[in-house]
Amino acid sequence: MNVNTLIKREYDYAVRICAYLAGQKRNKAIPISRIAELLSITRPFTNKIIFQLRKAGIVDSVQGRYGGIYLKRNPKELSVLDILKAMEFNSIINECLRTPGICPIIGFCKIHIFFSELQDILIKRLEEKMISDLVIHDYELESIVF
Secondary structure (H helix, E strand, O other): OOOOOOOOHHHHOOOOHHHHOOOOOOOOOEHHHHHHHHHHOOOOHHHHHHHHHHHHHOEEEEEOOOEEEEEEEOOOOEEEHHHHHHHHOOOOOOOOOOOOOOOOOOOHHHHHHHHHHHHHHHHHHHHHOOHHHHHHHHHHEEEEEE
């Protein structure tokens, strides 16, 4: 069975990067190479994700020898949904939720109602889960990095 994922790999990595940065000292710049290595993400993919997060104002960077990136937003006020939106997340569980006129029975369709409720639950959970709840610390990663 071939199933498309709702949360793409780059979305997952964006959340991981933010969770890792949330575990660092406030405004402490972490080199991109270190983030890529610790989180097992390729450097080009890490750069692409950081570019999008920076564009959205979630992270910022410091140039130079001691440069890197840091979390610009308060982790207690940064939701998983904020990060996903920065990565252009726009998934809908069913097409009838995106384009209501696509189905002639939508007004009484129990399936549409079910999918709509499920979509609402998903979005609500993504909004409620703050990155401060998902912090990744260096000591947790040290045992897995070669």
